[in-house]
Amino acid sequence: MEAMSQRWSDDRLDDLNHKVDDLGRRVDNGFARTDSSVDVLRAEVRTEIGSLRSEVDGRINALQHTLILLFGGIAIATLAAGFLGLIATQI
16 A cells, blocks of 8 residues: 555656657557558559459450340341241231
C-alpha cells in the first residue's frame, strides 16, 4: 500500500511524458507503414482489376459475336424453311 501512496515527482512525470511521446511516435510510424502498405495493395488491386476487366470485356465481346451468328443463322434457317414450306404447299 505504501508504494501506491508515493507522490508523483516532476522527474517521474517527465519520464512518463517521454514514454508517452515515444509511444506516440511508434504508433505514428506504425500507421505510416500501414498506409504505405495499403497504397501498394491498392495499386496492385487496380492493376489486377484492369486486366480482369479487359479479359471479361473480351469474353463478352466473343459471346456477343457468337450469339449474333447463332441467332442470325437460326433466323435465316427459319425464313428459308418458311419459304420452302410456302413453295411446297403451292406446287
